[in-house]
Amino acid sequence: MRTAVLVEPTEFELEDRPRPSPGPDEVLVAVRDVGICGSDVHYYEHGRIGDYVVEDPLVLGHESAGEVVEVGENVTDHEPGDRVALEPGVPCRRCAHCKRGDYHLCESVRFMATPPHDGAFTEYVSWPADFAYTLPESVSTAEGALCEPLSVGIHACRRGSVGTGDTVLITGAGPIGLMVLEAARAAGATDIILTDVVKEKLEFAEKRGADLTVDVTETDLDTAVAEYTDGVGADVVVEASGAEPSIKSTIDVVRRGGTVVLVGLASEAEVPFDVLELIDNEVDVHGSFRYKNTYDAAVDLLADGEVDVEGIIDFESELEDIDDAFRRSMEPTVVKGMISLDS
Ligand SMILES: NC(=O)C1=CN([C@@H]2O[C@H](COP(=O)(O)OP(=O)(O)OC[C@H]3O[C@@H](n4cnc5c(N)ncnc54)[C@H](O)[C@@H]3O)[C@@H](O)[C@H]2O)C=CC1
Ligand SMILES: CC(=O)[C@H](N)C(=O)O
Structure with missing residues (x-):
């Protein structure tokens, strides 16, 4: 099977690899669509994200969906022909975090495209059947692939307890900020403010319904x-840029008693916060890491037409053109590139 492998920073090689066989509890999926995430681009450019270093050739891509072509002997809830979205992080299922239900915090998670685990820029992936979510007729595999960033948005809104009538401020109008916008609207937020430093991103956010x-x-x-909220501040602030000034600004714009959700990964681990302001204003600050139990919700929201994810796609490329697709993804105005396979 054709597989795009990152062999060096900024260098993909297209390899022919043996097609995997599904284990007893797995489905073999012919990959159809894979989104290019900012983390893929970071590995492509720098060969590392923090402590995760690409030491061996790595297959990138963790936003994926495709068609089941074979099922393992224990699999009863999928059959060949099913179209599925793949949740990319498979936990150990045994540790204290998994047992508590926080499987996204499992320290032994096998997360696609995070060294040393390969991802989905390949023709076939064998994956645990319970981390493959069936897509109804009305949901495309491109939308299925984008259940991943949508899940980040859903989880962030859950962490912030975004509810009916809330004013939500989202800092950063990249794909994650835009997915938070979708999830917040679906959760009942009536006033959504987005910030960015790139005009085109803000124009796009406005077209997608930012108030x-x-x-x-x-x-x-x-x-x-202050002007927009009559001096009260936002009920929930979701930081989705990772930019230090933006992270710092969150506690100045959240209302007293409101919630700040930190999603964006700062390049420096330490960002000074005025703790007296936090205490005095009784602000809740939550980290938000990936997601848990979001894929069913993401698929349902898509099936019901409650959210739009396809509209953030700027371009689709073939696997053979992955180098060019990654270079395009580095342009500041590009939101989402996709790799489409028609094996
Ligand atoms: N916590 C988690 O589970 C996850 C975290 N992330 C992180 O979330 C962040 C957002 O992800 P993407 O949307 O893919 O990144 P992105 O880089 O495509 O988007 C970030 C946006 O923030 C804007 N920005 C830069 N400086 C800003 C500032 N001072 N104020 C407002 N906006 C500013 C940029 O112009 C860009 O549009 C990244 O830091 C990423 O690493 C992504 C996925 C999961
Ligand atoms: C940080 C990322 O972009 C990635 N989705 C991940 O969860 O590792």
């Missing part, structure tokens, strides 16, 4: 939020 966009290179965020 207010703020270019933080031109406009003071505190003033804009």
